Amino acid sequence: MSALAKSFDPAAIEARWAPVWEASDAFAPTLDPSRPSFSIQLPPPNVTGTLHMGHAFNQTIMDALTRYHRMRGHNTLWVPGTDHAGIATQIVVERQLQETGLSRHDLGRKNFVAQVWDWKASSGATITRQMRRMGDSVSWSHEYFTMDDKLSAVVTETFVRLFDEGLIYRGQRLVSWDPVLKSAVSDLEVVSEEEDGFLWHIRYPLADGSGDVVVATTRPETLLGDTAVMVHPEDERYTALVGKHVKLPLTDRLIPVIADAYVDRAFGTGVVKVTPAHDANDYAVGQRHGLPMIGVLDLEAKINANAPEAYRGLDRFVARKKVVADLEAQGLLVETKKHKLQVPRCERTGQVVEPMLTDQWFVAVNKAGADGRSIAQKAIDAVDSGAVRFVPEQWVNTYNHWMHNIQDWCISRQLWWGHQIPAWYGSGGELFVARNEDEARQRAAAAGYTGPLTRDEDVLDTWYSSALVPFSTLGWPAKTIEQDLFLPSSVLVTGFDIIFFWVARMIMMTTHFTGQVPFRHVYIHGLVRDAQGKKMSKSEGNVLDPVDLIDGIALPALLDKRTTGLRRPETAPRVRKETEKEFPQGIPGFGADALRFTMASYASLGRNINFDSKRCEGYRNFCNKLWNATKFVLMHCEGQDCGLKEHTKAECAPAVLAADGSVLQPAGPFHGYMRFSAADRWISGELQRVEAAVAQGFDEYRLDNVAGAIYTFVWDEYCDWYLEIAKVQLAEAAKAGDEAALRATRRTLIRVLETVLRLLHPISPFITAELWETVAPLAGRKDAASIVQARYPEAQLQKVDPAADAWVAQLKAVVAVSRNLRSEMGLAPGEKVPLLTLGDAGFVTSAAPLLQALARLSEVRVLADAAAFDAATQAAPVAVSGAVRLALHVEIDVAAETARLGKEITRLEGEIAKAEAKLGNESFVARAPAAVVQQEQARLADFSQALARLRDQRDRLAR
Template sequence: MSEQLSDRYNPADVEGRTYQWWEQAGYFKAQDQSTKPPFSIILPPPNVTGFLHMGHALDHTIQDMLIRWKRMNGYNTMWLPGTDHAGIATQTVVEKELKKDGVTRHALGREKFVEKVWEWKHTYGDRIYSQMRRLGDSCDWERATFTLDEGVSKAVRKVFVSLHKKGMIYRGQRLVNWSGPLETAISDLEVEHQTIKGSLYHINYALEDGSGFLTIATTRPETMLGDTAVAVNPEDERYKHLIGKNVVIPLINRKIKIIADTYVDKAFGSGVVKITPAHDFNDYKIGKAHNLEFINILTRKAEINENGGAYKGLKVQEARKRILEDLKAQNLLAKEEPHVHSVGHCSRSGAVVEPFLSEQWFVKMENLATPAKRVVENGTIRFEPESWTKVYLHWLNNIEDWCISRQLWWGHRIPVWYCNNCEHQNVSETDITACEKCGSHDIRQDDDVLDTWFSSALWPFSTMGWPNETETLKTFYPTSYLVTGHDIIFFWVARMIMMGLEFKRDVPFRTVYIHGLVRDSQGRKMSKSLGNSIDPVEMIEKYGADALRFTFAAHLYSGKDFKFSEQRLEGYRNFMNKIWNAARFALSNLSDFKAPSGGTNALPNKSHISVFDQWIITKLAEVTKEVEEAMEAERFADAANALYQFIWNQFCDWYIEFTKPVMNGTNAEEKAATQLVIAQVLNRITRLLHPFCPFISEEIYQKLPIKGAACIVDQFPNTRNDKEFLSLASTSAAFEIDVVKEVITAMRNIRGENRISPAIKLNVRLGVTNDTVQKLLGNNRTAIMTMGRLENLEIGEEGNLMKCAVTSVVVKDASVKVIIPLEGLVDFDEEVKRINKTMEKLQKDISSLTGRLSNEKFVANADEEVVAADRALLAQSKVQLESLRESLMRFQ
């Protein structure tokens, strides 16, 4: 006997309770030692300051789908969660909190400030974990790791010391991205490039010999304070004679040389460029190549320093304004013209990022990059989609040394101590109190912390206990999958590969699955400034976690961005309701059903099952195979959509309707057989659906008469482990019911198109010449009449088609003409008007679509999906137009 479901599906009643039960029952836990094959994923650690956003929701849905699917396939699955200390983000959040009380971190001092950050972390740091639970993430929570945990910190120090001993970590002065408000170097990922409307300033630099001027175009006039040369192209006839001579920098009257370099674009501006090696990345390279002086004009707060003369102490924008005023006053500003260009801004402070020459710690990347290239080139690591392989390799082939130091207080402090007595640098895995060289206790630790990405690069093995050789590492390293967005291939993916090869002598994962970005319904990137960002937790509260997850899964095409709309989400919420109501109805028909001892292995008596039972089992076999193949090939949308079509169209809309006469009939043996088929099919539906929609599938599963302990750990159906039940499938039965189904659909369509009330019973003729098809239609006369709401049904001759609605049904080799006399049911004059109006609109649509598809530019530039949809619509419109023409002839 089955238990009953509540009247309506309310996700809020189900999700929290179900998740808590799963977690308490230990279903998420992995075993360090097991006879099951291992499958592991390391969660890309979200920032400890963060909230679950739509990108996380997509990313986590994919990972949880894989984990649940593999768990049900008998794997020892480990999904290891964690959070990142997010140096800049967390420090900024806490500083803002302190500012409310009028306190600065400098007033507190380093030790007290770090204590405050830890307090904040203990209070708010795990909130994203609770949001992940809302989504249904089946992580092994006992393994949750934080990047500043003791074990990870130990690994970080060991790696730093090891690389330093090998000469692969060094300290040097180089140009970095600098955020003035934060007073620290930042990574490229923290630089947001914004297109702004600025100006191109043409400034006259006087030749030293007084013979004239060179006009130089720049978008950053204030940087001329740090110019150490001007450059021309050696092939530029206008300036060849000036190479080697000097010009005088306006306002500060410092002499600099005119040099030649092919980097200069003769066509840009005047063909002369100023070279500021300490404040421009391209100029930095030229400065190195030509052995130029490097003059830093900025302080750590991005204000003009003593090298700026009269402009000392001004902020960059203030200095620019003053310099332009002074240039104009001395007639040295030749012209100013509008110029749209890209400017880097700090993602944390919003300030313009300044290239800044400073003393930093770096990792030499070339030797680490070589093996990291090899493992992707030889297929040891596979990118999906494969196109990202080229992007990854291109970056590694043009790699620069990695700046790993940050001028922050929150993070892994660099394990280097400077001796004030002998100036020796002590590098140690443990804190030291005396200089290893001279024994002096007058030592001080480096003030900087490591880039957050440094600890993240070790994530696949530091989270599993390395440098100790743990059982976890032996079982789960390398991990099976890394699921992430393309924006961190270089910052994280590549560095994990490098560090895994360097310290574990093996790759950190086998497959890198790259998904696209979540965009709004118009295809725009979600952002607070555009006001189009969506909170996934709000969506879960409104529609349920399963609907959100299925929305992602159904549109998860390899590497492509996902356009999210609430309308889509609402559609999949309706799908959840459809599943619930169908399950509820099916279970109500199983109230007197006695579950067989064989459970899912129990088979109905083949002689008692109906053609409808054989049909649904055939469709189940097809979708099982389709889902299995799609999941194996990482075609997740294909798997989700195959399930959607099967559950909604085949099971809910047709099979349940087909079985009503059996359930209400008097044949006890036939009813018992159908009940067993319903119970078995429903059991398999919940299991197939579970990786995509874990909550609703588990809730229904628990009410089934045939079930195990939990859907989450039951076996995922496939064609190998379900051979016996699926052997009841019948291709002839499937063909028979497909014909019946299409005939009934055609009748319903005619009823709808002609606006005939459902209360009116129709007289229908089925024109068919094939004896086999005629016989199968006759065998299903009752179902056709009941589900088509018919008064009378004739099967055989077409008869007179005038004043009739006619449509043809073709299923494989079977052809049936569905004919419905409309005399007395419709106003033919009105129908003729309606048809003519519809034809007129269709002709316009066909003309518009034909024009668009014949435009080569449109076809070349539009999305493939858009072009394919237009072609399909054109073909459909042509067929519809021809059908209406035929109708018009019959109605007149």
């Protein structure tokens, strides 16, 4: 027998295969134009990141699809890469500098960027190492980093082209501003959470002295920049005030009362202040009404010179307290109420984000280009035409809602790490956008400017470069065979949370620059949450590290992980208690295959996932069962004739039908005879069905169905039924010297197993690679050196044999009835008794050896007539399966058994009386939930059936 380990050891297997695959470049794509192509882009994780459960889920889906199509013979490319993550990476390196007492300003821009590159070289590959642990079959030779020279050149090229087309401009707009980073931030980096705050009611006196209006606000410090107060045009309380002016408290300015339908009449007093320079909604109001924009915060969120001198230089929150105190002192503060409010914070720094008017670079997404369509319209058309299809389809509504309301895209960031904007300024503010400084000087000279040039210090939003990866990673702007074969890619697999920020932007940029869509399908999966359905977060202490699930982690280390970085340190005892309850011994380590199988089983369309580690344990058990099944098959097949041994042509005869209905046929023109039993033909047919179900699952992106079909077939049909049947068939054939039956059983065992390994490989690659190496030669497979390139099974439903299916179904039914009889009679597992049968003698006789083994019987007796059967089974319960009556022949103490049956009958009669009383109570039936009534009806039916059976047994004993 081959030297397979005694038990399944995932760590050893994974350590062996991952480097073998990478060293042999097993995942490099073929570039054959005559083949169909499959390609997929990895959503590039941040270079600062580590693998989390969302990655594990997302990458399991992508890798399964990739391996599936590779095994189908397609040109297959999965492009890996990491994002330079401008904000996150700069923060990481700045914090390291702070530990040495330095800031980036101490180093200067050039040296700081060099420091970041050093960090990237030493620490930036953590997540790609973890991807290897997951078994991701990406083409590592195509790996990119969004700051690589090649991708950086594409970033510059696209920027210059868009600027030359009038689709990039610089202007002053309201953006989300982080006063610690001193940079604009993407909406994706802003998280709004409910926090405790206050609602201040402030009196604004009317300029004509006729009274005042009371304004409700959660940010009193920004009143220093108010340029109007606003009421709803249909609010009768304030109609007469529209057009008048009020005195802005704490200042010497007069501001108008305006009417706008944006006002929520039910909020506060129905009068709101308008600060266009410090609120996104107010900014829109200001644009509609032509209001001035007065910013009163500087870039550090301190009060600036536009405010009264008493407040200048104060931090925004210090200024808030002073403004409230001064309002109260002047009798203008009406009241202060506690109020729950949504506070926007930068996800990276935790700072409250300020809407801020600053000069930034924008992509004009709604401006018509040379072809008459805007960038946004091209992206809308791509989805409307069906060129890009969302799965599940309902996500197209989310996409369209955003695209039809899209605003110009702010692409500049005030950072040092990132793609520096390719723009140079002259001493008088002249602007020259170019691919490099030499080109900038040429453009300046052409415009008549010959003075000094200074480069713009801003960098581009990280999402700008990541929006280009569908084509920047395939060699654009040069023409390459990769673009011909892999653009558009086949599918983008991602979560719904970045439809706006990445999916839409890839569609916009790719359609504009290449004229093609970036991908044909967008598969939107759900988010991975904890077992209670809560979002996984380090700050909540409920994260799971996929590598810990693969390798295992002791409880103390797990507790330390989960209690480090809590948002509220006082929750640590609760986190420890919950962790100890969920993982009392820590996490044992399930291996990558079991984790991937778990993730695949969760991959239904669009649903969020409540992750339960017990499912990992179940799939680890599945892997172990497959391992042991393989050892059983090898034990019976290695060194044996499995139908592959060559014979002379004269030894082969046409197929014939044996007397018992089994097929006697040659496996091929020069191979030995094999007599396939009904069970052999049945399991082969079931295999065709599962192959068809798996293909359908992959086509529909239903990996949960793929995983479920394979699991059920392997565990229930192949292992629990066919292997047990095969044991009996091999023993009986060996006893009879039936070489044709031996060969057939061995061939079926090894062929089905080998096919299962190929079928399972996309989901669980490590164990299947390990087992296939030994199994494939015995199955006669010579088409591939590795399972990675082996042909994926394709269903041949014509091989399904209905007669064999019916025979095995009858076998299963009779075995099930026999086992139930054993249970009813309280027989110990090792106690073997005779089975007496009446009817369908041909089937029972042919199945007798299997029935005897599977139902733990001492023998199977076929009785000729009903009288003989009744006489022989007077003291035993009788069951029926199809046309067969069955009873176990057991010598029992009639008096004791009669007494036991009497007690059980009395108990059941009591239960039936209770159920009938409940169901006969009109009040109960009318008021109880329908499910409760149905449950009571089902209990009554079960009790009645059991009572009838026991009474029959008691009557038989009395005869």
